Amino acid sequence: MKTAFQIEINIVSRAIFFPKERIKTKLQVVEILLEACRYILYNEKKENVKSDNKIIVQKNKMNRLFFVGDSKMYSIYFPFNLHYEDGIEIKINYKNLIDIDSYTISNLLSIIKNPAILSENCLDFLDPILDFENQDNYWSILRDLLFSEDGYIRYDKDEQGYKKAKNSNQEHHHPLHHLDIFYTNHVTFKLGLEKEIFEIELIDTLDRNTNCKYLKAFH
Template structure:
């Protein structure tokens, strides 16, 4: 499988485009994305608000797309297309990532203030396979990159209209200005290791 598209409604856009500030946010997004892909396109969305693309080739990434904003994270799972139904497996212990597993992972990262001590207590009570999965997700390289066209906060060369935001923690994030707008296919091409490199000039 090279590329699979999923249409997002405005509720999913609001959920998937919440700010990412930590690995916890990335893990939650991954689990919610897998839930969406497991369900598939059961009911057509009359007024799509955006798209999600799963691209698995020499790179493995999820791309999230809405007007004037795209972002991507690495996808750390093996993907099998079984009679047009996607199946996901951990690259670390071959655990099948189904709806139950995604729910178990999400339960460890509740939408409230994150308490590390409680997290490790809860993790200790899980099965060994789930502990291995969680540990691998905490340590995997997520490769977060976001493209913005941001007229509201445009500020010359300090905050260019069109730019990439690289990384998400306050200690490492930075912007890379662009001279023109960027479509999603250009961003995918830029990140692909199967096409020619792009240059910063």
């Protein structure tokens, strides 16, 4: 299904999609993705939301979610299918086989939040999955979520970080406007930007059907 819409993020839910600490793990990305699915199911969808805090669902140009906040925004891959039931109510499913409803979302979240998933013993990892496996094929969904590329990219306008870097004469280590590529300490890096960008520009940058953006110079 090709579709695009926006949903305002209310004050209560902002902490879910914009945690105080930066995203550092795949489990955090999966949790945000699942919470976003719940939010999509139960909140008003519009063609355009004027709020500074919103989720943009893009299934016509790409399979991505964009989370837009006051001074930052980021995007991740959206691996599920969307379709309208009776032309009105939106549904989400996995490979047209399993509905991603509130019940499924809650069970998947309980699995990834279980401390056993971080155990060094693989058998401990299996326990929370087996609790639900007789009901639905959760392992199939969870495997894809954990092993697929999540396509994380974030735009940040970080005045505090830039000021701190500038005071140390290292402003080009932490530009005011920048893109963070990836999220773990081992591989993340920044691309400095000359000016502020908005969601329409980030969407266009990630759209493979539009012209590529060019890096003008390496400093």
